[in-house]
């Protein structure tokens with residue numbers, strides 16, 4: 001083995017020793033609650049397909065229609081020749097949907113998040129980030145080379161103190177709207193007040209709010225009734241929207257600037273136009289999706305009303321993300337394993353993804369789940385906990 005590979009193999013072995021090696025489950029069915037995973041029939045609480053749209057037949061039809069109308073690839077980046085009328089339509093529709101002046105479509109949420117900060121900030125500027133923000137926001141901040149100040153999760157007073165003692169030219173507050181491992185919602189109105197007081201941008205990553213929160217699923221900012229030219233909204237289209245991609249929305253001048261300056265927008269091939277075509281149909285389903293959101297709500301209430309845990313703790317989340325904190329890493333892995341053996345797929349999340357001592361199951365609910373699915377989960381959880389008492 002060449003020394004370069006030898007070094008990697010040693011480090012992978014160390015990963016194994018620390019029980020940190022991650023493996024991929026192979027799924028053989030469209031995304032949905034009932035799945036064939038590694039050859040077994042499973043009940044899944046693992047995806048971010050909150051409205052159950054990823055495997056929706058109407059969207060599969062829209063995708064094949066889109067392929068017939070547009071072919072498969074865009075052929076080039078947006079600024080060269082890959083920007084089609086359906087991309088254009090999608091951007092306008094997204095902007096109107098989230099009630100912002102303009103929107104710019106990206107291939108993924110990760111790319112949108114590494115695009116925004118470097119386009120607006122540079123050395124000597126400052127980013128103020130919630131400690132539990134998503135990894136892509138951390139990577140975006142690093143690319144911007146601005147000074148990074150992390151504030152304790154959701155702690156508006158600490159953030160205010162940090163802003164007070166950090167005089168810089170340009171500042172940006174950056175937060176998830178719904179935190180991906182906790183399911184709680186950021187204090188968005190307070191954050192916007194601070195952005196106004198300290199003349200800062202407020203970048204909100206609505207990956208887990210778009211499609212789920214707010215009237216017609218318009219997202220966390222619409223739910224909070226917040227409008228401001230300081231707001232930069234990032235929404236993803238591969239979670240509740242069930243397809244793929246992302247967008248950044250805000251003031252028209254901001255969006256034009258991002259179009260001119262975002263490297264992750266400029267130097268990549270445009271997403272296939274068939275996806276934009278499919279997303280137009282997904283937005284129809286989201287807009288008309290009150291029944292789906294009501295189902296999600298009913299499932300969440302059934303979970304909270306029915307849960308009887310004594311040692312583990314279901315966090316008080318009002319979103320589709322419903323974590324059960326077990327604490328110990330090894331115990332969490334054993335519980336996930338036992339659930340798996342019972343045919344239930346609920347991912348175990350360990351440090352460093354979550355703080356030490358708070359290893360958890362990340363249960364995610366979807367409108368595709370039935371009450372019977374939820375009851376199966378509850379019974380299995382209760383059995384698992386009782387077996388460990």
Ligand SMILES: *Cc1c(COP(=O)(O)O)cnc(C)c1O
Nearest residue numbers: 108109110134136180207236238
């Ligand atoms: C999933 C996620 C992203 C990345 O979005 P993709 O479209 O999957 O690349 C960004 N931010 C948060 C909070 C996410 O959960």
